[in-house]
Amino acid sequence: DAGVTQSPTHLIKTRGQQVTLRCSPISGHKSVSWYQQVLGQGPQFIFQYYEKEERGRGNFPDRFSARQFPNYSSELNVNALLLGDSALYLCASSLITRTLQNTGELFFGEGSRLTVL
């Protein structure tokens, strides 16, 4: 079975540009979350989506946005890129109930490494 898949794996952008990162969850998983991992630090929570709705948001500016599609895949968009947005962006999927109760572990993809020059 395929795990969480993310694309692209690596990309380089310049300051002020916009980027879209994509994620396909494990089959049957309806919840997708996004994390940012800056070099040398642990991952930081950005968003959680369930059934196409935002169900949680971390402390990130409005330049960060996301959406979830009917097939439960997701996109993370970052506008007006800053040098500090250079990071590994991780997508994770999980089984979850309608009341957002966890039923198991969070499965992470390998990430998209964004470099902003």
Added chain:
Amino acid sequence: DAKTTQPPSMDCAEGRAANLPCNHSTISGNEYVYWYRQIHSQGPQYIIHGLKNNETNEMASLIITEDRKSSTLILPHATLRDTAVYYCIVRPPWGNKLVFGAGTILRVKS
């Protein structure tokens, strides 16, 4: 968000047990203790989780103290492939917001 405290780094000899401690003194009654690890440049990998009782799976054992204020992850026979950053996380039963700290860098040496 309940916080965890872990030593920044540990060394372990190959073939020996690796015991990774974690303090989570502010954990709430319905929060779980999760352990993940991250091998260089890869996504975090789930290891094990528990609420009150000790847990064991094919990868590791998790020992949680009776007052639930600390726990220990045990890798029974560490190999070089176990070299990674290990994260101890307190997770509420709802939502997917995992609060990662700095973790423990485990170096397994031959």
